[in-house]
Amino acid sequence: MTMIHGEAAAQFGGVKAAFEENFTQRGDTGAALCVYVDGKPVVDVWGGLADPAANRPWERDTLQLVYSATKGAVATAAHMLAERGELDLDAPVARYWPEFAAQGKGGIPVRWLLSHRAGLVALDEPVPLADALAWTPMVDALAAQRPQWTPGTAHGYHGRTFGWLVGEVIRRVSGRTPGRFLAEEIAAPLGGLDLFIGLPPAERARVSVMSYPEPEVDLASLPPESLPAEIRAAVALWSDPRSLANRAFAVTDPADVDFGSPQVQAAEVPSSNGICTARALARMYAALVGEVDGVRLLSRETVAAATAEQSAGPDLVMGLPSRFGSGFMLPTLLMPLTGPAAFGHQGRGGSLAFADPERGLAFCYVVNTIVERADDRRAATLVNAVRAALT
Numbered sequence: 001m002t003m004i005h006g007e008a009a010a011q012f013g014g015v016k017a018a019f020e021e022n023f024t025q026r027g028d029t030g031a032a033l034c035v036y037v038d039g040k041p042v043v044d045v046w047g048g049l050a051d052p053a054a055n056r057p058w059e060r061d062t063l064q065l066v067y068s069a070t071k072g073a074v075a076t077a078a079h080m081l082a083e084r085g086e087l088d089l090d091a092p093v094a095r096y097w098p099e100f101a102a103q104g105k106g107g108i109p110v111r112w113l114l115s116h117r118a119g120l121v122a123l124d125e126p127v128p129l130a131d132a133l134a135w136t137p138m139v140d141a142l143a144a145q146r147p148q149w150t151p152g153t154a155h156g157y158h159g160r161t162f163g164w165l166v167g168e169v170i171r172r173v174s175g176r177t178p179g180r181f182l183a184e185e186i187a188a189p190l191g192g193l194d195l196f197i198g199l200p201p202a203e204r205a206r207v208s209v210m211s212y213p214e215p216e217v218d219l220a221s222l223p224p225e226s227l228p229a230e231i232r233a234a235v236a237l238w239s240d241p242r243s244l245a246n247r248a249f250a251v252t253d254p255a256d257v258d259f260g261s262p263q264v265q266a267a268e269v270p271s272s273n274g275i276c277t278a279r280a281l282a283r284m285y286a287a288l289v290g291e292v293d294g295v296r297l298l299s300r301e302t303v304a305a306a307t308a309e310q311s312a313g314p315d316l317v318m319g320l321p322s323r324f325g326s327g328f329m330l331p332t333l334l335m336p337l338t339g340p341a342a343f344g345h346q347g348r349g350g351s352l353a354f355a356d357p358e359r360g361l362a363f364c365y366v367v368n369t370i371v372e373r374a375d376d377r378r379a380a381t382l383v384n385a386v387r388a389a390l391t
Contacts, residue, residue, distance in 0.1 A: 002028075005060070006045035011389050015043050018385035022378045023048055029369045030058040030208055031378075032278035035386055036286035036362040039293070043386075044279055050208040050368065063194060063207045063275050064366035065259055068159065069347035070197060070274030072354075073284065074166050075114060075306065075327025076297060077181050083302045087173050089114065089326060093165075096172040103146040113165045114327040115310035116155045119147030120165060121317055122247035129252045133267035135177070138251075139168040148244060149316065155324065156316030159248045163271030166327070178270045189295050190287055193280035197273065199265040207275060208368040210260055212349070234319030244317045272348075278364040285344065285355035285362035303357060307343040329354075335380075338363075338387050348372070352379040359390060 002023040008016040015035065022028040030048035034041060050058045081087035087096070089111040094101035100108075105118075112118045123145055131137035142164055149156070158165065167178040174181055179198035187193035196203065237245035249255065257264060259273055267273070287297045298306070307325040315322040323330040328343040335346065337354050338361060344354020349370030355362045363386060365379050 002047050004045055004047040007043075008045060009042040012043045012386070014389055015382065015385040016045055018381050019045050020047070022381065026376075026378050026381070027213070027369060027371065028367060028378060029211060030062070031365065031367040031369075032058065032062065032064070033365045033382060034278040034282035034363075036282050036292070037390075038360040039286055039290045041279070041282070046278070052211070053209070058208065059206075061194065061206055061277065063196075063199075063203060063277060064351070064368060065207065065210065065265065065273060065275050066281070066351040066353070066366055067259070067272050067274075067347035067349065069281065069345050069351045069353045069364075069366075071162055071271055072328060072345040073182055073186065073195065073197065073274055073281070074163055074170070074178055074270045075345075076186060076284065076288065077170050077178060078110070078114060078166055078327060079298055079302055079306045080185060081170065081173050083298060087169070093169060096169055097143065099140070099143040102144050105147065105151070108147075108151045110166075110169055111310065111326055112151055113158075113162070113169065115324045116158050116162070116315075117152050117311055118158070118165065119149040119151045119154075119156070120145055120161055121148055121156050121158050121244055122161075123251045126251055126253040126255065129254060129257065132252045133263060133269070135164075135268060138164050142168075154316055155311035155313075155322070156244060157248065157318050157322060158271070159317065160251045160269075160271050161248070163269055167268065167270040177268055179268045186284060186297065187280070189297075190283055190292060193276070193283060195274070195276040195280040195284060197270050197275075198268040199273075199275050201262075201266065203275075204262060204265070207265065210368045210370050212370045212372075237317075237319040245319060248317045276366070278366045280364075281353045281366070282362045282364035285353055285364065289355045289357040289362065290360055300357070303343075307341070337383060338390070346379070350376065350378055352383070361386070361390070 004020050030050050032046035035043035048058045050056045050062045090109050094106050127138050187195050237243040286292045311324040329345050331337045338356045341358040342356040346352045350367040353364040
């Protein structure tokens, strides 16, 4: 039986119980969950193993790589610059990054990078991984790349390229890399959050080890007519090596990036390699929708503008409907979160972080068992328990 550590307010006892059930019923190995309400933590729990092979327990300060949940922190940085008047989201990207105007991209506004409408999901020639980790070769390749569709006419999830595209705008405007901006302008004011894009070597020993269980059923091997209608298009895309779905995650050579490696974790890959505690990312989201110990990162007006719907409907990359504001995922039927005003970002295989301004809520769940199945209910179960506690 997995020992669950930490605390939950009495009202949220069902959330702690659901977290424990993720270990006993849904296959979690190591995980943490933190929930804030009105700027105060009401759930802060963790349990399991950070490294099963070494029998290393998950501690209060264990760090977890959260894949695309990183995008929420990057979006926050961009909106902070916009609120300060240093970045106009509706101005052309080329105003800040002149080289970006190549291949007819001079009219693409910054907002289309944030809302996945720029069509720059893939590269004609993938960049060697070592060069991508060095930053400049990757952003140069993106500046020179032609879009995969007419920008602004559709949207498709920029799974890997989002971080370099938005990150280079942040760098050009602020003079700081996204990781440094995050450290100085988000983590430090909130008390030194354990939230990193570009892991310092001294923190490496605290990072959990990820596992990737094989799916019980390979959906691509099944006859299309046997699949639920709503996922047939997505399965077909992932089965085609030349589809945008696969090319969007193959912008480096090799395409299969080891996100557990020290080299990748130490670099800045702002779409995908954020490393944090659940407590840190929940605290960041809490400071987006209210004050946390006197600190608020964005005004109510900026949050409303950042979460106004920009993209909705069929996603050209994922093959499923998706919704985005300017950098943040918005609720859908498949991911309703805690209400229509909620916003945030999920990460590959399980992690989820979001805020709900109508409830004064912030939520973050991080996990080291990376499950890539449509029926993975771990995060959804926790969200449902939070919603029940608030009613």
